[in-house]
Structure formats: C-alpha cells, structure tokens
Amino acid sequence: MTKKKVTSMDVAKLAGVSQSTVSRVFGSGANVSEKKRNQILAAADRLGYQPNAIARGLITNKTKMIGIVMRNIQNPFYPEVLEKFYTKLAEKGYHLIFMNSEHNLVEEDEISHLIEYHVDGVIITDALLSSSAVKRFLKNDIAVILFNRYIENSNYSAVFCDNYFAGQEIANYLVRTGHKHFAFISGPLETSTTMDRKKGFEESLAKHGFFDVAVEIGNYSYESGYAAAKTLLQSKKQIDSIFCGNDITALGAIDAAKSLGLRVPNDLSVIGFDDISMASWPSYSLTTWKQPVDAMVNSTVELLMNEMNEEEKKASIHALPGELIIRDSVKDRL
C-alpha cells in the first residue's frame, strides 16, 4: 500500500531508462524502440503508473479540458445535450468541467474559474457573454462557442437551431391546418432564441393576413406555460392555437387547457419546440419542432476543435434547420 504517487521517474528507474523515454511512450508517441517500449509498459503496469495530466497541462499548455456552462439544466432538453457533449468530447480525449449558471450573462467570477483552470475551450449553452468577458477569453486564448444563442457581429462562433425559419414553418403549418386565432407563449424576451421564433412566427402569419397574435411572456418552465395559457384562455380573446417557446411550456399549456375543460387538440391546438422525450408520451403526444441536437452538438465540437488549433479565430455562425414532428396536439380544422 504505497502512499507515494508513482511518477514517470519511478517507471524510468524500474525499466532502466531515462524519464524522457518514459514520457515519449505515454506522450507524443515519438520514436521509441520496441524493446524499451515494452520494458517501460511492463514497469508502468507493475507500478500502476498513470501520467499526471496536471503536470502535463502545465508544460504543454493544453489541459484537454473544456468548460461547459449550462443553464436551465432542469429543462429535459439540456441533460440530453450534456450527455451528447460528454460522449463526443470524451471520444476525442477531452474532459468536461461543468458549471451551472443562473444568469443570462455568464458571471465574471465563473469566467475567472475557467481561466484559472486553463480550459482549452468553453461551450456556453443558453446564455451570453458580456463584452468584457469576450475580451478575457480572447486574451487568454480560450476558444468559445455559444450553443443555442448568438451575438450578432461578435467574435464568437455560435451554433443554434434556425429559430426564425422554424417559427415561419410552424406558422405555415397552423395556417395550412385552418387555424385563425393565434397565440405565442415566449421565453424571456432578451434571448435571441425566443425572439427569432416569435419573429418568424409573426411575420409568416402576417404574410397570410393574420396580424393579431396574442403574446404571453414566460420563462420556459412548465409553470409559466401553465400560467400563461390560463391567462390567454381566460381572456375574452378567441384562440384556437398556441405556439409555445419550448416543450415544457407546451406541456404546461396543455394541462392548463385541460384544467379549463378544453380538449387538446379538439378545442385548442398546441405546438411546442425541442422535441424532448416527454413530447412523445401518450398523455401529451405533442406536435413540436425537433431541434437537430446531434447535428448541433457535432457542429459545435467541430468548430471548437478548429478554433482551438487555429491562430486567427474567425467567428462563424451555424444555423441548423430542424424539422416539424407531427403528433396529435394540432387538429386539422379545414
């Protein structure tokens, strides 16, 4: 039960070689004779040697760690995202430092931590960066990708679902199925995500001659969807369809409608966004817009890898389409 940590020096001594050679076996994989390599591996195995990633990080200036700062992790969409990022990055040899942010702007001291730990890159989901934060990352040579948000004309790459397009398509679909009285339950208005969905939705409706969209502002939670739908449905307005900013909100809206004695989709059509697994549950069978999570994750990782290697980090914006998943929460009213 040796308490002392075993280092490359110990391995070197046991194998009768220099520390450099041990390093070459476990690191760069540079030329090492087959004989010595075997001696070294045997010695390492016997001693239970594991390279010290911290020491390696210090000398190489690459930690192989990626910071991932998330928000709204309670929204089932994000655990899925987290899992996919983990899998994708693990297979490339990267590790995840997880942070949970509660604010629309990632806080300065959260950024400090990422810088202190010299992460090679950062993925930010569902949140933005102040311009001072931008500078700090840049100065410390840390690549950053925004996921599901973007900043126009910034130096930051971003990957997200094409929300504007999706909003349009959803409007088209509702019109095509004979709806006439529309409502939208949004997320917080300061997010590009929600604004783009709203814009696409409203503009497309306007093109069809519908200018009156009832809007309620929520916060992407079940409770806010429930409350917003109740408000909408209890108002004097006539409403035959609600487009919800995300699925959780939509589920809340459906339950609110039910609680008022309305039947979905017969009395009210509801459409969501994300396509979380619960959307397919029979109780809800929610028609929704599927975010192309796999493509988004892959794209994000790819961008990250590029930016970590390149000198000049030229920002690029990737808007991926997604698709409408038709289930049973929208009725054809024609």
Next chain:
Amino acid sequence: MTKKKVTSMDVAKLAGVSQSTVSRVFGSGANVSEKKRNQILAAADRLGYQPNAIARGLITNKTKMIGIVMRNIQNPFYPEVLEKFYTKLAEKGYHLIFMNSEHNLVEEDEISHLIEYHVDGVIITDALLSSSAVKRFLKNDIAVILFNRYIENSNYSAVFCDNYFAGQEIANYLVRTGHKHFAFISGPLETSTTMDRKKGFEESLAKHGFFDVAVEIGNYSYESGYAAAKTLLQSKKQIDSIFCGNDITALGAIDAAKSLGLRVPNDLSVIGFDDISMASWPSYSLTTWKQPVDAMVNSTVELLMNEMNEEEKKASIHALPGELIIRDSVKDRL
C-alpha cells in the same frame, strides 16, 4: 493584445516584489504588509493576472476538482442532483469534472481519467465500483462517496435514501387505504436501491398477510414503466395498486393504464419514487416518496470534505429517510 500569459512573476516585477510575495497574496494569505499587498493587487489588476490553478495543483497536490460520474442523466431526478452538487461544491471552491457512465460498474478507463487529473474526490451516482477500482482510488488517495447506492462491508462511504424503510411505509400506506392486490415495477435487480425498496415493500405486505406481489422488472425508464404496466394489467391477475421503482416509471405506468381504459386512481392506484417535478403536474398528480435530495447532497459533500482531509478514511453509511408525498394517484378504497 498581449498573447503571452501573465504570471505571478510578471506581477512581481511590476509591483517591485518577489514572486514569493505575490504567491502569498493569492494563496495562503500569509503575512504580507498592507503596503505591498496593495501594490501587488494593483499590479495584478492592471495586468489581468489570474493564478494558474494547474500549476498550483501540481505543487500543492490539491486540484480542487471533484469528479462526478453520473448515470441516467435523462431521468429528471439527476439534473436536479447535479445542479445541487454544483452549487454546494462551488461555494466551497471546488470544481466539477463531469462524467457520464453507462454501466452499473464504473469502467476502468473512466477511473483512469479521474486519476490522471488528480481529482481530490469523486462522487458516483447510481453506479458501483469494482474492487479493483476501489483499490486504485485508495492507492491514489482519492476520496470516493457513493450516492444512491452502497456496497456492504466496503471501504466506501455511501449516502442514500433509506429505501427499505420507504418500501415499508409505502406498503403500509397502500394497506391502510384498503388495497389488496399489489404489484411492483422494479429497476434492474442488481441495484441495492431497487432491491431494498422491493424488500421493504414485500416484507411489510407479508406482515399484513399479503404474500402475492406481482413483480415486473424494468429499467427505470418511462418506456419500461409503460410496458411493464401493460403486461401486468393485461395479465389475468387482479391488481389494484402498483408501486413503481421511480417516478418516470410511474408516469409510464399511469399512461399505460389510461391507454387500457383504466382510470387512475379509481381503477388503479399508482405510487412512485423520487418526487421529480413532473410528479406534481396536474395530468399525473402522482403520490410518491420524496427523496431528501438536499439532505443527501449536503451529507455527501460533508462526508467528502472529511475524507479528503483525514488520513484514515473510515467508511460510513448514511441512510436518510425521505417522506411520502400524498397526491391523487392513490385512492382510499375503504
């Protein structure tokens, strides 16, 4: 736009002191005169200095990183757990390396990564360790706490909900409300969690003279709950109540019952486990056993802190009670 990283040496130079003194200001907080401290802080601020946690980790042999390996992150119970661990540990100055495991036993190479990065401690949720893994952590002086699982007579501390007690209480409750025909939808049988719940449930029922419990084996997913309930309800057996291994499973079971034209709770009582947020949604209004997540997380972190500081890591097992949350999925049949 300086590309070179700024180090404590740079700060020292600018402030006209030695590197040691800078280190003392940002590190131990040892005696430093007020005057020099201010000079140093000013210089650091001007240069945008951030201590390098990697270098610090190398010399102190404390990385202030905790590995958290999770499973079933798609089960809404776990994002909540993750968030709470993050918050609790962040306020103590620790960072989280997130790993997603897919197996009942954490894999050897996942452990290797944690050792390479010299995490100070590890939290493992919903999974176990092989005995060789145990040795490796021990040898590398890494504290480990199991969360929601335990190994009998091991050197590992564990924190979990007292599942045996909960199973008993749930049985008592169902008996008290006049049920006579019981079923249990379990998780995988190799988990202590599910077995303890089952044992408590069955033993308590037996005490009341009920020896026949229909059991279906699931995997803690919605789909498995749906399928298991369907099997149970379509069998010739008469069943008036189902205890489900967790909430997600219970929701699946409820939907299965509905799909067969049964009404919950009138025709069938369903009871869950966890008390995830969805359990309180009006569509389900699930009676369930609330795991004391806050207490469990606090207890885990406390244990971890102790074990990281003590020489002799004596294992301790903490079973926390939890409580029955009564909603509307169980009917009083008396």
Next chain:
DNA sequence: ATTATTTTTGAATACGTATGCAAAAAAGAA
C-alpha cells in the same frame, strides 16, 4: 540606547511532465 522578539521578505527549490539538443546507437550505403 541595546537586545529580544515578531513580522515581512526573497532566494532557492520542488512538483511531474515534455521537449530541444547533442550524443550514442543502429541501419544503410559505399
């Protein structure tokens, strides 16, 4: 004032690895 005590400081070193460089060994060419 002088001495004793405490506080503050800097020089030197260590942590465990990767890597440039030159020497040594091996392989190939003649």
Next chain:
DNA sequence: TTCTTTTTTGCATACGTATTCAAAAATAAT
C-alpha cells in the same frame, strides 16, 4: 570494412506556482 544517414536515447531545462529557510526589517521589551 568505413563513412553517411537515420533512429533512438539521455541530459538539461522549462512550465507557474507554493513553501522552507534564513536574512532583513519592523516592533516590542529592557
């Protein structure tokens, strides 16, 4: 064989910090 070329190896050093030790400065005691 002898000379070139290539491959393999070890030495020495660097990464950025914390910390021991002894010297210096400041403070207290006499």
